[in-house]
Amino acid sequence: MFLKVRSENPSDYPAITEVNNLAFGQPAEGKLVENLRKNPKFVPELSLVAEVDGKIVGYILFFPVKIKSGTGEEKETISLAPLAVRPEFQKQGIGSELIKEGLKACLQLGYDSVIVLGHPEYYPNFGFEPTEKWGIKDPFGAPTEAFMALELKEGALEGTGGVVEYPEEFLDV
Ligand SMILES: CC(C)(COP(=O)(O)OP(=O)(O)OC[C@H]1O[C@@H](n2cnc3c(N)ncnc32)[C@H](O)[C@@H]1OP(=O)(O)O)[C@@H](O)C(=O)NCCC(=O)NCCS
Known part of the structure; x- marks a missing residue:
């Protein structure tokens, strides 16, 4: 299997929606990606597709967000979501x-x-740990063990406790 991961092109948009629809079994995540693309903060280089023999079989998006502390300080970070792999291509490392x-x-x-x-x-296979380690909270009221973070640079999240502020597109999902 020849797997290539690359940034999206406009011609990939329908296939990206389809991969999300099939992986999640509902249209919400595909729609979320379409909505986020219209947001000026969208980073096309961080909207990645996995291609096998020229067919798009997986997708991942990273979207900039902020951690806001109680004292008004802001820390720039990025959220990973959604991640989707076509059902028949799952559990193959994609x-x-x-x-x-x-x-x-x-x-x-x-x-x-x-x-x-x-x-x-x-x-956690990729080094993510529950955000409670840093006092970082989610705005959705998710179970604490499901809200996780990873430092790409050691110590990056030290002293950054607060609530993660997502763009409103996420609140519709
Ligand atoms: C989650 C998802 C993206 C994983 O993609 P994938 O290509 O199947 O993942 P990989 O093949 O790289 O899996 C790596 C490992 O994680 C495991 N894994 C996959 N999905 C898992 C899950 N939901 N929970 C726990 N472990 C999981 C696999 O069994 C595999 O373990 P192994 O290497 O010990 O066999 C895919 O299952 C998917 O699209 N699911 C539906 C959408 C979804 O839930 N997205 C993530 C939202 S957080």
């Missing part, structure tokens, strides 16, 4: 490859940490 390549791209673009709300058994 999700892992998207995460690893995505984390490298985030670091290259200057991000020092990543936040994710997701499967607590999956993301």
